Amino acid sequence: MEIIENLCDITIFGGHGDLAFRKLMPALYHLSNNGYLDEQSRIITAARVPMSNEEHCDLVKSKLQEFLSDTAFDEEKFDRFKKQLHIVTINFMDNESYSGLEALLSTHPDRDRINYFSTAPDFFGMICKSLSDWKLITAQSRVVLEKPIGRDLDSSRVINMEVLKYFNESQIYRIDHYLGKDTVQNIMALRFSNRFFMPLWDANNIDHIQITVAESVGVEGRWGYYDDYGAMRDMVQNHLMQLLCLVAMEPPCSLDADSVRDEKVKVLRSLRPMSASDIEFKTVRAQYAAGSSEGEAVPGYLEGDGVEESTTETFAALRVDIDNWRWKGVPFYLRSGKRMQKRNSEIVIQFKEIPHSIFVNKGKCISQNKLVISLQPKESIQLQLMNKIPGLSEQMRLQQVELELNTPLNMSHKPDAYERLLLDVIRANPTLFMRLDEVEAAWKWADVILDGWSEEIVPMKSYSAGTDGPSAAIQLIARDGRSWHDE
Ligand code: NAP
Numbered sequence: 001m002e003i004i005e006n007l008c009d010i011t012i013f014g015g016h017g018d019l020a021f022r023k024l025m026p027a028l029y030h031l032s033n034n035g036y037l038d039e040q041s042r043i044i045t046a047a048r049v050p051m052s053n054e055e056h057c058d059l060v061k062s063k064l065q066e067f068l069s070d071t072a073f074d075e076e077k078f079d080r081f082k083k084q085l086h087i088v089t090i091n092f093m094d095n096e097s098y099s100g101l102e103a104l105l106s107t108h109p110d111r112d113r114i115n116y117f118s119t120a121p122d123f124f125g126m127i128c129k130s131l132s133d134w135k136l137i138t139a140q141s142r143v144v145l146e147k148p149i150g151r152d153l154d155s156s157r158v159i160n161m162e163v164l165k166y167f168n169e170s171q172i173y174r175i176d177h178y179l180g181k182d183t184v185q186n187i188m189a190l191r192f193s194n195r196f197f198m199p200l201w202d203a204n205n206i207d208h209i210q211i212t213v214a215e216s217v218g219v220e221g222r223w224g225y226y227d228d229y230g231a232m233r234d235m236v237q238n239h240l241m242q243l244l245c246l247v248a249m250e251p252p253c254s255l256d257a258d259s260v261r262d263e264k265v266k267v268l269r270s271l272r273p274m275s276a277s278d279i280e281f282k283t284v285r286a287q288y289a290a291g292s293s294e295g296e297a298v299p300g301y302l303e304g305d306g307v308e309e310s311t312t313e314t315f316a317a318l319r320v321d322i323d324n325w326r327w328k329g330v331p332f333y334l335r336s337g338k339r340m341q342k343r344n345s346e347i348v349i350q351f352k353e354i355p356h357s358i359f360v361n362k363g364k365c366i367s368q369n370k371l372v373i374s375l376q377p378k379e380s381i382q383l384q385l386m387n388k389i390p391g392l393s394e395q396m397r398l399q400q401v402e403l404e405l406n407t408p409l410n411m412s413h414k415p416d417a418y419e420r421l422l423l424d425v426i427r428a429n430p431t432l433f434m435r436l437d438e439v440e441a442a443w444k445w446a447d448v449i450l451d452g453w454s455e456e457i458v459p460m461k462s463y464s465a466g467t468d469g470p471s472a473a474i475q476l477i478a479r480d481g482r483s484w485h486d487e
Contacts, residue, residue: 006426007038008112014119015045021063027418033077046090056087092123095130102134113141125162132166144173151233153443173425174434178239180417183379187246202326210333210348211243214340230312235336237446257431268441272321279452284472285313288339291465298465314338317473333477339465345375348485367400381405
C-alpha cells in the first residue's frame, strides 16, 4: 500500500446533506483506509442540527453502510476511521455559531485547512465571511466549491467575487466531478503519450466528434433545484464543455495546473459564438413527457411535483464549432438529457473515410474508424477498426472489430471520482479543477444560447421518457449527413 502523509483538517459545510453522505464521506473513508489521509487528520462535519459526536459517528456509519458496497464497509476499518470524525453545530446565518469550529481548528493552527462547501451557492459568501471574521482562513486554507456556480455569467461572477474577497484564486477548487473519472484523465494520456494519435487528431483526419451524457433518471425530487437550471446549465455548460476541452485542447507544455488550464481556456475562447440563426438550426431543447423507464410507467417533467408550467429543458443538443486551425470544419455534436433510454456517457471520435477503397464490401461502404471513450456506466476505451473476415471466400470481405483498451486494474478498490478530486485538494493540486477564466468563458458562450432560448428562437420540443430524445436531435445531426453513434 502506498502511504502518503497528508495531514489536514477537512471541514464539510452542509455535512449532513445528500452529497456529503453519498459521495464525500465514502471517499474520505476509502482515502483514510488506503493510507492517503494521515490518521491525525480531522474530518469535521458542520451541521445545522446539534448532535453529539457519538450520534454523529452512528449516523455516518449507517450512511456508509447504505452507500458503500457490501464488501467495502468493514467494522474494524470504521472503528479506526471514526477517530477522525468530529462534528460542530453551525447555522450559516448565525456568525456566533462558528465558535465550536474555531475552538477545534485553533488546536492545530498551522495545519492545512480544507473547507468543502457542500451547500447551495447562496451560502458561499456568508460562510467565507464568517470564516474570515473568526480568523479561520490561513495561507494553508483551501476551499472547494460545488456546482452550480451561478446560472449565468453575471450570477457566477457574483458568487466567485464573494469567495475571492476571502480566498486567493490559487486557494479555490471549483469541482467538476467528471474530471475525476479515470477515463476522462485518460483522454490526456491517450492523446499525449501515443505517437500514432498525434498526426490524426485534427480536421484532416477527424470527421466529427460526439459527446453524449444521457441519464435514465428524471429529476428525482430535485425539481426545485433543477427547474432553475435545466440541461444546458446543469450539464452542458460545465461537464460537457470540460470534456470538449480535453478532447480539443492543444498539448500543454507540462502537466502542471496552469499549463493544462491555459490550453482548456483557449478552446473555450475559440468556440464560435452562436448567431440567432445558429441557435435556430444548431440547437435543440426539449422536455420529457410521460413514458416508461426500465419497464415502468413514469410521469412527464411537468407532472412530477405538481408543477404545470415550466420552460426548463431536460434535454439539450447542439452542434458546436471551434474556430481554430486544428478544428476548422469539424463539428462537435453535444447532447445531454434526463429520462433517456439508458444511462450512457461517451465521447465518440469519428475519423474520416479512407480516400479510396480497394475492397468490395457487398456494396456497403467501408465503415469509418471510431474511437469510443465510454465514461458511464462502464469506463472503457474502444477503437473500431476494419478487419478481414477469416475464410476462403473469393472476394476479401471485411468486418468491423473492436480493439478494447483495457486497463488492468491492480487494485481491489476502484477509486470514485470524488476520491481522486478530494485527494488532489489534500495534495494542493488544482489541475483537475476549473479556474475562474474557464468558468467565465464557458458561461459567456452558453449565455448567448440561453438568451436565444428565452426569446423562444427555437421552440421547446417534447420526447417520451425512456427514449433517445426528440426527433429534432436526430435531424440536427442528420442535416449534416451524419447520425448519433448508437442509432
Ligand atoms: P442538501 O442535501 O440539501 O444539503 C445541503 C446541506 O446544507 C444540508 O445538510 C443542510 O442542512 C445544509 N444547510 C442548509 N442551510 C443551512 C444553514 N442555514 N446552516 C447550516 N447548514 C445549512 O444538498 P446536496 O444534494 O447535498 O447538495 C449540496 C450542494 O452540492 C448543492 O449546491 C448541490 O447543487 C451540489 N451538488 C450535489 C450533488 C448531489 O449528488 N447531491 C451533485 C453535484 C452537486 P440540513 O440538513 O439541516 O437541512
